[in-house]
Amino acid sequence: MVGIVPKLQKLVVNAYPWPERLKNYMLSDKGPFTIFFWCPWFKWGIVIANIRDMAIPAQNISLPQQTAVTLTGFVWARYATQIYPVSLNLFAVNVFMGLSGLYQLTRK
Numbered sequence: 001m002v003g004i005v006p007k008l009q010k011l012v013v014n015a016y017p018w019p020e021r022l023k024n025y026m027l028s029d030k031g032p033f034t035i036f037f038w039c040p041w042f043k044w045g046i047v048i049a050n051i052r053d054m055a056i057p058a059q060n061i062s063l064p065q066q067t068a069v070t071l072t073g074f075v076w077a078r079y080a081t082q083i084y085p086v087s088l089n090l091f092a093v094n095v096f097m098g099l100s101g102l103y104q105l106t107r108k
Contacts, residue, residue, distance in 0.1 A: 040089040050100040073098025
C-alpha cells in the first residue's frame, strides 16, 4: 500500500465493528475513500448555485456560462455511464446540471 489513503482506509475499517454491508462499501471501488465518491458531492454545488440563480433577472444570465454548464452536464452524464465503476450519483448530478443550464438558457 502506497500513500495515506489506503492506510487511513484500513485504520477506519478495522477501528469499529461496522456492519458487513457498510464495510464492503467502504472497501469497494466507489466507496468514500475514492474520488468516485467525493467528486459528485462537490459538483452538486454547481447545480445548487445554478438553481439559486433562477431568482435573478433573465437579462443578467451569462449565455457563455450557461452554455458551458449545459454542455458539460450532458457530455459528462454520458461519460458517467461509460466509466468503471459506474456512479449513479455522478450521472444524476450531471443530468441535473445539464437540465438546470438548459432551463437558464431558455430563460435567456
